[in-house]
Amino acid sequence: MSDVFDVTMLALLIATAVAVARARDLLAAVVLFSIYGLTMTLVWQHRGAPDVAMTEAAVGAGVTTVLFFITIARTTRREKR
Amino acid sequence: MRGWAWLLALAVALPLVVGVAGLPPHDAPDAPIHTHVGARYLERGVEETGMKNLVTAVLLNYRGFDTFIEVVVIFTALAAVLALPRGAVRPASRRRTEDGRGTGDPGAADPDAPAGANAGRLADVDGEVPVSPVVGFVVRLLAPFMALFAIAMLFRGHVTPGGGFQAAAVFAAIFIALGLVMGRARVGRLVSGRAQPWLQAAGPLAFAAVAWAGWRLTGHFLGYPMHDHTAQEAMALVLEVAIGVGGGVILARLFLSMET
Numbered sequence: 001m002s003d004v005f006d007v008t009m010l011a012l013l014i015a016t017a018v019a020v021a022r023a024r025d026l027l028a029a030v031v032l033f034s035i036y037g038l039t040m041t042l043v044w045q046h047r048g049a050p051d052v053a054m055t056e057a058a059v060g061a062g063v064t065t066v067l068f069f070i071t072i073a074r075t076t077r078r079e080k081r
Numbered sequence: 082m083r084g085w086a087w088l089l090a091l092a093v094a095l096p097l098v099v100g101v102a103g104l105p106p107h108d109a110p111d112a113p114i115h116t117h118v119g120a121r122y123l124e125r126g127v128e129e130t131g132m133k134n135l136v137t138a139v140l141l142n143y144r145g146f147d148t149f150i151e152v153v154v155i156f157t158a159l160a161a162v163l164a165l166p167r168g169a170v171r172p173a174s175r176r177r178t179e180d181g182r183g184t185g186d187p188g189a190a191d192p193d194a195p196a197g198a199n200a201g202r203l204a205d206v207d208g209e210v211p212v213s214p215v216v217g218f219v220v221r222l223l224a225p226f227m228a229l230f231a232i233a234m235l236f237r238g239h240v241t242p243g244g245g246f247q248a249a250a251v252f253a254a255i256f257i258a259l260g261l262v263m264g265r266a267r268v269g270r271l272v273s274g275r276a277q278p279w280l281q282a283a284g285p286l287a288f289a290a291v292a293w294a295g296w297r298l299t300g301h302f303l304g305y306p307m308h309d310h311t312a313q314e315a316m317a318l319v320l321e322v323a324i325g326v327g328g329g330v331i332l333a334r335l336f337l338s339m340e341t
Contacts, residue, residue, distance in 0.1 A: 063336070
C-alpha cells in the first residue's frame, strides 16, 4: 500500500517536472511547479518529515509561486523560442 | 544542440538514480543515519536539550552553527536584493513607455508598444485591476487564523513539528496574501520604517546574542548549559522568535520590494 502511494507520487513528481520544463506558457509552468511543490509536501509527510513538509508547502508551493507570478507580471508570459 | 542537452540530462540523472538506488532501505536499522550521531540524538536528545521535537533540537542546539549561518544567508540575500538600484532591471520596453509618459514627446508614446508589451502580462496587483470581492473577503477572513497558526508553530516548535522557519514562511504568506488584496504599498506601511532593518536582522542578531550568552554560561561559543533546562528553553525561545519574525519580515520584504 505504502509503495503504491510512493510510486504514484514519484511518477507525479517526474511528470510535473517534465511538464514544467516543456511548458511554453510560463504561467502554466508556475502553476505546474506549485503542483510539484504540493506533491513534494505529501512525499515529505509520508516519509515522516512533517517539519520539512510544512516548509515545502509554505515556501515551495506558496511564496515561490507568488514571486514567480510577479516576475511574469513584470516581464512576459510567453517563453521566446 | 538538443541531442547534447539530452546527453547532459542523462549524464546528470544516471549517477543520481544509481546513487539513490544504492541507498539503504527507508527503515533499515543498520543504516548509517541510524547508527552514527543520529542514534545519540535519539537516545539522549530529550534529556540533553530539553526539547521533545528532536528536529528543533538538532537545528538549534546540536547543529546551531549551521542554523546561524543559514540565518545569515537569508539576511544577506535580502541585503543583496535591497542593494540593487531601483528600476535597474526593468525591461527595456516598459522603461521606454514609462519614461515617455508626461514628457510631451509624441514619438515615445507609441500606441502599439504598450499593447504589445502588455499582451502577455498579468493584471497589475497594485490596485490597477480590482481584486475579486470573494478573494479579498476570504484572505481577510483567513489572515488572523493564519497568524494564530504561525504563532502556535513558533511557540510549540520545541514539542511539535514546526518552529521558527516554518512560522516565518506562514507569517510572510500572510503579508503576501494581504499585499495582493490590499495593495502592497498599504501592507508595506504596516511595519514602521525605523523598525524594519532591526526586524530584518533579528535572526543574525539573536543568534549572536545567544551565542555570546552561551559562551558566558558554558565557555563555548553558542554552547548550551546542558543540565539547566530553563536557560536552554529561554535561549531556544529567543532563537525561534527571532527566526520566525526575522525570516517572515525578510520574505515579505522580498515580495514587497518587487516592482510590477
